[in-house]
Amino acid sequence: MPELLYREALNHALREEMRRDERIFLMGEEVGFYNGAFKVSKGLLDEFGARRVIDTPITEAGFTGVGIGAAMVGLRPIIEMMTFNFAILALDQIVNNAVKIRYMSGGQLSIPLVIRGPGGPSRQLAAQHSQSLESLFCHIAGLSVVAPATPRDAKGLLKSAIRQNNPVIFIEGQELYSTKGDVPDGDYTIPIGRAEIKREGSDVTVIAWSKMLLLALRCADQLAADGISVEVVDLRTLKPVDYDALLGSIRKTGRAVIIEEGWEFCGVGAQIATDLYHRAFDAFDAPIERVTGFEVPIPYAKHLEQQALPTAERVIEAVRKTLYR
Amino acid sequence: MSPAERLELYRQMVLIRRFEEKCAEMYALAKIGGFCHLYIGEEAVAVGAISALRPDDYVLSAYRDHGHCLAKGADPKRVMAELFGKRTGLCKGKGGSMHLYDVERRFMGGYAIVGTHVALAAGVAFGLTYRRQDQIVLCFFGEGAVPTGIFHEAMNIAALWKLPVLFVCENNRYGMGTPVERASAIYDIAKTALAYDMGHSTVDGMDVLAVRDAVGRIVAEMRRAPRPYFLEARTYRFMGHSMSDPAHGHYRTKAEIDEHKKRDPIPLFGQRLIESGEADADRLRAIDAELQAVVQEAVDFADQSPPAAPEELMTDVLA
Numbered sequence A: 001m002p003e004l005l006y007r008e009a010l011n012h013a014l015r016e017e018m019r020r021d022e023r024i025f026l027m028g029e030e031v032g033f034y035n036g037a038f039k040v041s042k043g044l045l046d047e048f049g050a051r052r053v054i055d056t057p058i059t060e061a062g063f064t065g066v067g068i069g070a071a072m073v074g075l076r077p078i079i080e081m082m083t084f085n086f087a088i089l090a091l092d093q094i095v096n097n098a099v100k101i102r103y104m105s106g107g108q109l110s111i112p113l114v115i116r117g118p119g120g121p122s123r124q125l126a127a128q129h130s131q132s133l134e135s136l137f138c139h140i141a142g143l144s145v146v147a148p149a150t151p152r153d154a155k156g157l158l159k160s161a162i163r164q165n166n167p168v169i170f171i172e173g174q175e176l177y178s179t180k181g182d183v184p185d186g187d188y189t190i191p192i193g194r195a196e197i198k199r200e201g202s203d204v205t206v207i208a209w210s211k212m213l214l215l216a217l218r219c220a221d222q223l224a225a226d227g228i229s230v231e232v233v234d235l236r237t238l239k240p241v242d243y244d245a246l247l248g249s250i251r252k253t254g255r256a257v258i259i260e261e262g263w264e265f266c267g268v269g270a271q272i273a274t275d276l277y278h279r280a281f282d283a284f285d286a287p288i289e290r291v292t293g294f295e296v297p298i299p300y301a302k303h304l305e306q307q308a309l310p311t312a313e314r315v316i317e318a319v320r321k322t323l324y325r
Numbered sequence B: 001m002s003p004a005e006r007l008e009l010y011r012q013m014v015l016i017r018r019f020e021e022k023c024a025e026m027y028a029l030a031k032i033g034g035f036c037h038l039y040i041g042e043e044a045v046a047v048g049a050i051s052a053l054r055p056d057d058y059v060l061s062a063y064r065d066h067g068h069c070l071a072k073g074a075d076p077k078r079v080m081a082e083l084f085g086k087r088t089g090l091c092k093g094k095g096g097s098m099h100l101y102d103v104e105r106r107f108m109g110g111y112a113i114v115g116t117h118v119a120l121a122a123g124v125a126f127g128l129t130y131r132r133q134d135q136i137v138l139c140f141f142g143e144g145a146v147p148t149g150i151f152h153e154a155m156n157i158a159a160l161w162k163l164p165v166l167f168v169c170e171n172n173r174y175g176m177g178t179p180v181e182r183a184s185a186i187y188d189i190a191k192t193a194l195a196y197d198m199g200h201s202t203v204d205g206m207d208v209l210a211v212r213d214a215v216g217r218i219v220a221e222m223r224r225a226p227r228p229y230f231l232e233a234r235t236y237r238f239m240g241h242s243m244s245d246p247a248h249g250h251y252r253t254k255a256e257i258d259e260h261k262k263r264d265p266i267p268l269f270g271q272r273l274i275e276s277g278e279a280d281a282d283r284l285r286a287i288d289a290e291l292q293a294v295v296q297e298a299v300d301f302a303d304q305s306p307p308a309a310p311e312e313l314m315t316d317v318l319a
Helices: A006-020 A044-048 A060-072 A084-098 A134-138 A151-163 A211-225 A243-253 A268-283 A302-308 A312-322 B003-028 B043-051 B066-071 B076-083 B117-130 B149-160 B189-196 B208-224 B254-261 B265-275 B281-304
Strands: A003-005 A024-028 A053-055 A076-080 A113-119 A144-146 A167-173 A180-182 A196-199 A204-208 A230-234 A237-239 A256-263 A289-293 B058-061 B107-110 B137-142 B165-171 B199-204 B229-234
Touching: A003 A006, A003 A151, A006 A024, A006 A044, A006 A151, A006 A167, A006 A180, A024 A060, A044 A053, A060 A076, A060 A084, A060 A113, A060 B117, A060 B149, A084 A113, A084 A134, A084 A167, A084 B117, A113 A151, A134 A144, A134 A167, A134 A237, A134 A256, A134 A268, A144 A151, A151 A167, A151 A180, A196 A211, A196 A243, A204 A211, A204 A243, A204 A312, A211 A230, A211 A256, A211 A312, A230 A243, A243 A256, A243 A268, A256 A268, A256 A312, A268 A289, A289 A312, B003 B043, B003 B066, B003 B076, B003 B208, B003 B265, B003 B281, B043 B066, B043 B137, B043 B165, B043 B208, B043 B229, B043 B265, B058 B066, B058 B117, B066 B076, B066 B107, B076 B281, B107 B117, B117 B137, B117 B149, B117 B165, B149 B165, B149 B189, B165 B189, B165 B208, B189 B199, B189 B229, B199 B208, B208 B229, B208 B265, B265 B281
Parallel strands: A024 A053, A024 A076, A076 A113, A113 A167, A144 A167, A204 A230, A204 A256, A256 A289, B058 B107, B058 B137, B137 B165, B165 B229, B199 B229
Antiparallel strands: A003 A180, A144 A237, A196 A230
16 A cells, blocks of 8 residues: 655645546636645646646635625536645535525525645744634535544545535645555545544544644644553544444543644533433443634744643543543 | 517606516515615616627626616526525525525625625636637626725736626615715726726616617727726615615705606606607507516515525535
């Protein structure tokens, strides 16, 4: 199995899907001539031309609206946000148009649309360019939200997202673009709505997604040295949540820690914790612990930035707390 | 244009007028709920503009959308049923007054966040261009949408990419209770298009033939050489902003409305038909009576239709 960078895996997904279906196009800032701000769309302009790889002015609301309009007449747009921080400008188009047009029209229209781009705090980019906004999107009825952590998942999930007939928010890990992993050759998909156990264990279930998966795996290694066996579940799709997978793990371990880079209040983990208690109150031997970013804008200074986000120390402490040791 | 076609324009304007009057009545009886914005006074814009399109051209509107939807050919029965929240409505009672859709007739929706559907219209035009089709997109919006940011993003994109969108600004002088002079830095709204090097003009929105002629010329040119165009139709609404507010009061006087009613598009055009000998007063009265019956039939249909289906609550969220 070839090893690919996360950004290359995404690039392959785009390329293969665009070859498969002429209705698919990629639109966004710097996606064409510049080859993508993060090089995810590298070479696509050369292969597909300016008709299908479309550079836009800096107008997130405008080109998101254009994408939705194009979907209304049967196209399958992929809209790139240079980063998800800028997607806030397009929030009205996403909330009021993309996910409502099908319903408002009584099912006369459907909006097959992928909005993708990097998200998550990153490398001293400071308050406005560095944040986790996934819970905002998870709140919206009718949106699916995907956040893959590995190159294999990134490719397989992006292909599934492109084949959906509904709007999908696809958040790529900005700090994951240069990570490497095995990616199967050719066409494969990973279904939306399926979590995956990335490391088996028996004492505590740690739930994470995107960049936090890497932190969870590092902590699991450290804890193994102390004789604590951590099972790491990669959520992969944040909405809809794969409760079967989570409950399967928790019925085994009886304990859970949810790691989330975003803010605590109304976070994705808050909803998951509530649902897990409702579905399997009897399965827990300890309260669920959440490790989240602190309720501040992300600071610029490196040590403050690190302090604001989940750290290995905090994750390990949370795991130990669920074990009462 | 044949006499029959001219009479058809008259007929459509009267249909919308009688339909909207009936909506006001039904709103007072609480058969229609929510926000309900009537098109009375502005009929010549929708009827004139849409009559110049091909049936396969696309139309989008804002929230004052009953007139555009009817002019695009929607069945009055299904529009009224939608307003009544019935399962026989165009959108099964899920859209309501501000969100009518009749996709089969290429009426692509009414949108109620001011300015935002202008980007959708550019997107529909982008999609048609991408698919190498030759239809035009006609996007109606009020002058209140012009100062929004999304409007300008969409104008720039449409001009930059030469998208076949005809932006039709229905300048009815008021964004809710705020007159255009207090909301827009320029009075001649059409000049907005100058910023995007876009063709533009202003038309008398109370004159159905003038609107039809202007749109006909613009659309013919757009089909020959696709690029957007901005048409400002100067019109006036005779009713309140919605059914929730009176026609006049703190922001305009009855005298002002009465002045504009002297140029009510329906009698204005009716008089021309009489003067040209294409119809007499009896013929126009007969048309009116016929359309009152059509509207009453729509009300009866809506009344007798079953309510929106409870089992439909969760359908149509996802395809």
